Amino acid sequence: MSDTPVDASKRTWLIASSCAGAVGAGFAAVPFVSSFQPSEKAKAAGAAVEVDISALKPGEKVTVEWRGKPVWILKRTPEQLESLKKTEAQLADPNSDRKTYPTPEYAKNQYRSIKPEVFVGVGICSHLGCSPSDKLQPGPQPSLPDDWQGGFLCPCHGSTFDVAGRVFKNKPAPDNLEVPPHMYLSDNRLLIGEDKTTQA
Numbered sequence: 001m002s003d004t005p006v007d008a009s010k011r012t013w014l015i016a017s018s019c020a021g022a023v024g025a026g027f028a029a030v031p032f033v034s035s036f037q038p039s040e041k042a043k044a045a046g047a048a049v050e051v052d053i054s055a056l057k058p059g060e061k062v063t064v065e066w067r068g069k070p071v072w073i074l075k076r077t078p079e080q081l082e083s084l085k086k087t088e089a090q091l092a093d094p095n096s097d098r099k100t101y102p103t104p105e106y107a108k109n110q111y112r113s114i115k116p117e118v119f120v121g122v123g124i125c126s127h128l129g130c131s132p133s134d135k136l137q138p139g140p141q142p143s144l145p146d147d148w149q150g151g152f153l154c155p156c157h158g159s160t161f162d163v164a165g166r167v168f169k170n171k172p173a174p175d176n177l178e179v180p181p182h183m184y185l186s187d188n189r190l191l192i193g194e195d196k197t198t199q200a
Helices: 003-034 040-046 078-090
Strands: 049-052 061-066 069-075 118-122 133-135 151-153 160-162 182-186 189-192
Touching (some): 078 160, 118 189
Antiparallel strands (some): 061 069, 069 118, 133 151, 151 160
16 A cells, blocks of 8 residues: 555656657657758759840840859850851860760750850869859950950969850860750740750
């Protein structure tokens, strides 16, 4: 009879401590389990980016971010398109045959683009990952040849690229600028990060 109250209190303590332990284990498990889930930031980093280019005028360039990389969208002028013919003999890889950054089949042309006037390229030099500067104005300029047709200059080590992102010969950059997967959703809406091949 005297043991009954003691057993009851022991049972109460056991139940209380078991419940507290279960709750504590639950709280401990939540961050552990959630650490296996990709964060919203990680999801966004790999997501395709939709861009409206309707306001982009010839000669203008916009930069958007995709997977943490700057992606350039340049609407080329007729003069810039014409300049691509003039630079071919000076380029290291005019046909985009090198495999470091394989060019999508739909961009394996002189323009490296789906539509001749719109260039879509990752603005990261293939040498050491610097971001080239716009040197779109043709003509002699510091650090550029006198017959410069317009394009991009990587200020870190002097690599130069034409307005299709093709690297010139004898430069540190081993490859042309990367052309990311992309496709047109309409005449003025681009989807960067996906194309028909990635959707298949």
